Amino acid sequence: MPKEEQANRTFTQNARRTQIIQAAIETLAEIGYQKTSFNQISKRANLRSTGMISYHFSGKPELYSEVAATVLAMAEETTGSRMEREETFRGRLRAYIEANFEFLARYPAHTQALAQILMMDCGRDITRSQTLARSVLSVERLSLLLEQGRSAGEFGAFDALTMALAIRGALDGVLRRYLKNVDLDLERCAAELTAAFDQCTRPRQ
Structure with missing residues (x-):
């Protein structure tokens, strides 16, 4: 959401x-998108009525937009903080892969909730999630990392976009x-994916 708002x-x-x-998030993860309603969310949040949800959110599209943005921002924080601690591009690639699994392990409900929203193809209404998705999950971001590492001599002579697609596809x-x-x-x-992509991105000896 905008900081001013x-x-x-x-x-x-x-x-x-x-x-x-x-x-x-908890409701979506437990019973799925189709069964989730304001009534179910209201009960889980111990609210007096669904009107309290409607006061803060105009409808499901806005609420689910905020859910997606919240989860993706958490994923960004997990991934970004891990990558920032690394001084090499190889280390950042390793951190990128490991951070994806770290997030799955630490926030299973959040992951499931986001998947439920995205599976229902709500892209037209959930616009805020798209910007975050580009920064967290996009092939373009990963491809840039690989290109930078290749220019620094840390990676081999492969097509960065193809390799990024392979890594993202595996994850x-x-x-x-x-x-x-x-x-x-x-x-x-x-461990397996980190080792595999570490090996196939190495420069040829």
């Missing part, structure tokens, strides 16, 4: 919006299986 709200109003967003494949409640060892997946 948030600043104009009282502490209580912001706290209530946060409470509603968290309840929406998304694990995510899809994870969201289907497949029993996955996330630590092992992270």
Whole structure:
């Protein structure tokens, strides 16, 4: 949300919006998009009525936009903080992959809620999530990292876009299986993918 808009709200109003967003995340994760309603969210948030949700959000599109933006901002923070600690491009690539799994492990409900929203193809209404998605999940961001590392001599002579698509595709494949409640060892997946892409991006000796 715009900082000016948030600043104009009282502490209580912001706290209530946060409470509603968290309840929406938990509800979406537990019962799915189709079954989630203002009534279900209101019960989980212990609100007196659904009118309290309507006071803060004009409808589901705005609420789900805020849910998506909240989750993606958290993913951005997780990924960004891990990458910033690395001094090399190879280290940042490793951090990028590992941070995806770290977020899955730490915030399973948030991941499931975001997936529910995106699966319903609400892109026309949930516009705020798109900007964040470009910065957090986009192939373009990953491709830029690979190009910079290649220019620095840390990566081999491969097509950055193709490699970025391969990395993102592998991560998304694990995510899809994870969201289907497949029993996955996330630590092992992270280690395997990190090692695999570390190897195939190395310069030729």
